[in-house]
Amino acid sequence: MHSTLEPLRQTKTILLTTYKRDGTPVATPVSIAFDGERAFFRSYHKAWKTKRLRRNRRVLAAPCTLRGKVKGEPVAAEAILLDGDQARTAAQALARRHRVLQGVLVPFGHRVMRYRTMHYELSLPSA
Secondary structure (H helix, E strand, C coil), rough: CECCCCCCCCCEEEEEEECCCCCEEEEEEEEEEECCCCEEEEEECCCCCHHHHHCCHHHHHHCCCCCCEEECCEEEEEEEEEHHHHHHHHHHHHHHHCCCCCHHHHHHHHHCCCCEEEEEEECCCCC
16 A cells, blocks of 8 residues: 555555445546646545445545556545635646546536536545
């Protein structure tokens, strides 16, 4: 297990593991983007992972393929919900890194489905 987010920098997709109330882990591939030292991902308000993150923001993030095949060691982190300018920074970083998927398709899909987009920052866990 790594103590920095550096192992995630070279991948475009991470396997994000969130936890159910009973502690059962649930892993989902998500796009990741960096802005300087900050790492971001997004979801939408009705997604199960978003609901799990409301209860427990501790996650594991591992580099993976688009289909979720793990390619490296996981990093223990916390997913912090962003809003306002911070969420716009995350959206811009994701759009720069994933021009078609996160710059066009996901925002369009969220608008069409009337989803509220939730932006998160991955940070190292506090003590």
